[in-house]
Amino acid sequence: MAVELSSILHGGFAHPLSRKWQAERQLTKEMLMYPLFITDCPDEETLVSSLPGQYRRGINKLVPFLTSLVERGLKSVILFGVPLAPTAKDPVGSQSCAPHGPVIQGIQTLKSAFPGLFIACDVCLCEYTSHGHCGVIRPDGRLDNALSVQRIKETAIGYAIAGADCVAPSDMNDGRIRAIKEGLREVGLENKVLLMSYAAKFAGNLYGPFRDAAGSAPSFGDRKCYQLPPSGKGLARRAILRDLNEGADVIMVKPASAYLDVIADAKELARNVPIAAYQVSGEYAMIHAAAKAGVFDLKAMAMETFEGILRAGATIVISYFTEQVLLEGWLDN
Numbered sequence: 001m002a003v004e005l006s007s008i009l010h011g012g013f014a015h016p017l018s019r020k021w022q023a024e025r026q027l028t029k030e031m032l033m034y035p036l037f038i039t040d041c042p043d044e045e046t047l048v049s050s051l052p053g054q055y056r057r058g059i060n061k062l063v064p065f066l067t068s069l070v071e072r073g074l075k076s077v078i079l080f081g082v083p084l085a086p087t088a089k090d091p092v093g094s095q096s097c098a099p100h101g102p103v104i105q106g107i108q109t110l111k112s113a114f115p116g117l118f119i120a121c122d123v124c125l126c127e128y129t130s131h132g133h134c135g136v137i138r139p140d141g142r143l144d145n146a147l148s149v150q151r152i153k154e155t156a157i158g159y160a161i162a163g164a165d166c167v168a169p170s171d172m173n174d175g176r177i178r179a180i181k182e183g184l185r186e187v188g189l190e191n192k193v194l195l196m197s198y199a200a201k202f203a204g205n206l207y208g209p210f211r212d213a214a215g216s217a218p219s220f221g222d223r224k225c226y227q228l229p230p231s232g233k234g235l236a237r238r239a240i241l242r243d244l245n246e247g248a249d250v251i252m253v254k255p256a257s258a259y260l261d262v263i264a265d266a267k268e269l270a271r272n273v274p275i276a277a278y279q280v281s282g283e284y285a286m287i288h289a290a291a292k293a294g295v296f297d298l299k300a301m302a303m304e305t306f307e308g309i310l311r312a313g314a315t316i317v318i319s320y321f322t323e324q325v326l327l328e329g330w331l332d333n
């Protein structure tokens with residue numbers, strides 16, 4: 001039986017190099033952003049047991065830890081504040097941008113040690129509120145959108161003034177992108193600070209290890225009324241368009257692997273801005289657990305997830321694997 005010549009595919013990817021050519025984009029060090037948990041105990045360095053190999057660190061441990069990573073090509077980090085002092089939490093999260101708080105201290109410390117490192121800051125209140133929700137709560141238990149946006153704006157502007165290169169609100173309150181962009185303009189930083197929106201952030205089961213690391217689990221209820229429902233493809237498209245319209249400079253999709261269609265939607269809807277994907281704590285922990293159980297090789301699987309994320313359209317990847325990628329030279333070949 002004669003085979004149609006156009007049916008023959010294997011010749012196109014027989015060599016390792018011709019396999020690489022199949023990628024529209026290759027992962028580079030510039031694409032990787034590494035999450036850092038910074039506590040208010042200066043000398044702390046505590047392993048987060050549900051997030052294999054990842055630590056919460058105090059301000060004095062940051063530079064020693066990051067030096068070798070920066071030498072190996074770390075280009076950007078995203079900071080999460082983890083206040084441990086009981087006095088650091090209240091109903092409105094008023095310590096979120098305290099000058100002596102972990103994020104502002106972290107920005108200043110990292111900027112002076114590594115002037116070229118791009119510093120993004122997650123902007124949210126859940127680490128600072130006594131109830132663990134991402135905004136200010138009304139008496140009836142719902143988020144007070146206006147008050148929450150006011151506090152999120154204040155927090156973002158505090159980080160921007162302290163020297164952050166990027167503010168990234170993850171709170172999901174309606175209208176926060178416009179408020180932050182306006183706030184940046186009010187303080188004259190709109191042409192210096194990048195605004196990355198957690199635009200399509202889904203409620204789900206993959207944030208547990210992060211909440212252990214950040215101590216930010218809600219004390220009642222869940223986040224389903226402000227983070228998107230996993231099946232909400234249309235809602236994600238509306239959120240992406242809205243945040244773009246309000247002035248987002250980067251659109252993020254989170255989590256990554258179960259939401260590759262949403263990344264592809266973001267790429268299509270937001271063609272004029274870079275798309276970021278957050279491979280979240282639960283994704284990282286799952287890959288570790290399965291590798292440990294012998295299901296697959298850790299590096300091979302992690303790299304396959306990156307290929308999928310890039311194929312879908314993201315060019316910024318926030319991942320806890322960044323450390324290992326750099327230290328073990330996963331991109332060198």
Ligand SMILES: NCc1[nH]cc(CCC(=O)O)c1CC(=O)O
Nearest residue numbers: 124170171206207210280281282
């Ligand atoms: N709003 C806080 C925030 N910012 C980033 C993450 C998740 C990151 C991860 O799981 O790695 C979360 C957790 C949440 O929304 O509960």
Ligand SMILES: [Zn+2]
Nearest residue numbers: 122123124170
């Ligand atoms: Zn957050």
Ligand SMILES: [Zn+2]
Nearest residue numbers: 124125126134
């Ligand atoms: Zn939050």
